[in-house]
Amino acid sequence: MSAQEDIYTHGHHESVLRSHTSRTAANSAAYLVPHLTHGLSVLDVGAGPGTITADFARLVAPGQVLGLDRAPEVVAAATAHAAELHLNNLSFETGNIYDLDFPDGEFDVVHAHQVLQHLTDPIGALREMRRVAKPGGIVAVRDADFHGMSWYPQLPELDDWMDLYQELARHNRAEPDAGRRLVHWAQAAGFTDITPSSANWLYATDEDRAWHAGVWADRVVHSAFAEQSMAYGLADAGRLQELSDGWREWGTAPDGWFLIPNGEIIARV
Ligand SMILES: C[S@@+](CC[C@H](N)C(=O)[O-])C[C@H]1O[C@@H](n2cnc3c(N)ncnc32)[C@H](O)[C@@H]1O
Numbered sequence: 001m002s003a004q005e006d007i008y009t010h011g012h013h014e015s016v017l018r019s020h021t022s023r024t025a026a027n028s029a030a031y032l033v034p035h036l037t038h039g040l041s042v043l044d045v046g047a048g049p050g051t052i053t054a055d056f057a058r059l060v061a062p063g064q065v066l067g068l069d070r071a072p073e074v075v076a077a078a079t080a081h082a083a084e085l086h087l088n089n090l091s092f093e094t095g096n097i098y099d100l101d102f103p104d105g106e107f108d109v110v111h112a113h114q115v116l117q118h119l120t121d122p123i124g125a126l127r128e129m130r131r132v133a134k135p136g137g138i139v140a141v142r143d144a145d146f147h148g149m150s151w152y153p154q155l156p157e158l159d160d161w162m163d164l165y166q167e168l169a170r171h172n173r174a175e176p177d178a179g180r181r182l183v184h185w186a187q188a189a190g191f192t193d194i195t196p197s198s199a200n201w202l203y204a205t206d207e208d209r210a211w212h213a214g215v216w217a218d219r220v221v222h223s224a225f226a227e228q229s230m231a232y233g234l235a236d237a238g239r240l241q242e243l244s245d246g247w248r249e250w251g252t253a254p255d256g257w258f259l260i261p262n263g264e265i266i267a268r269v
Pocket residue numbers: 006008010020021023045046047048049050051052068069070071074095096097098112113114115118
């Protein structure tokens with residue numbers, strides 16, 4: 001399998017996009033926002049449905065913002081959403097992070113959110129991001145760290161969900177514990193000026209818990225997570241349904257807590 005044939009563990013089912021479209025620059029890229037000044041050009045790689053990308057366009061206008069994704073269906077969704085926003089400095093295209101179709105030094109900022117964890121060659125991807133960033137520009141990356149996640153109550157179904165998620169991602173030769181590896185990957189890609197940080201997503205209010213539980217209860221039975229788990233022989237429909245029920249049970253716990261740590265780096269070119 002070549003890097004270009006990487007398998008994306010989540011796919012783009014509604015239950016996945018429900019999660020990704022909730023993302024904003026404020027809740028997912030606060031570490032980068034202070035660097036985004038008017039007039040900068042931004043490339044957002046693996047932009048998905050592009051809600052973070054659209055916020056970037058507002059922050060750097062009139063600078064141009066381009067969102068890129070390998071999946072044409074999500075590029076179409078992002079393009080349709082962007083048309084409703086009437087942001088004339090925002091566009092979306094298909095493209096591959098390993099082989100960006102741009103000259104060297106094209107963008108002031110090159111960003112990827114929750115993308116490197118899905119790749120078989122995150123260091124190669126960072127090298128390519130660095131190539132298209134201007135000298136003095138920024139490569140900004142943020143990824144969750146799955147084994148760093150913690151939750152309460154300690155339901156066995158959630159432990160089993162974590163075990164299956166790890167097994168599935170690793171079957172796709174990806175690295176779900178990406179957050180803790182970002183500095184290492186950036187150093188290996190040749191960066192020497194790296195500013196690390198971290199920020200959490202927390203689901204612990206009734207509203208946030210219900211939302212997060214609903215997303216995962218649906219994802220484990222309806223999304224590519226379910227299809228790939230069964231196709232690889234890692235889980236059957238019965239186990240997936242138990243995981244889904246476990247997520248729903250967690251979502252009704254009045255004292256429920258789910259913490260997702262994210263690693264972040266600002267790497268200067
Ligand atoms: C977890 S989603 C993140 C989407 C968005 N950045 C966000 O945070 O909402 C990862 C995205 O990376 C895309 N992707 C995976 N491999 C890619 C590659 N080799 N080149 C470009 N995009 C890729 C997937 O199609 C998916 O839309």
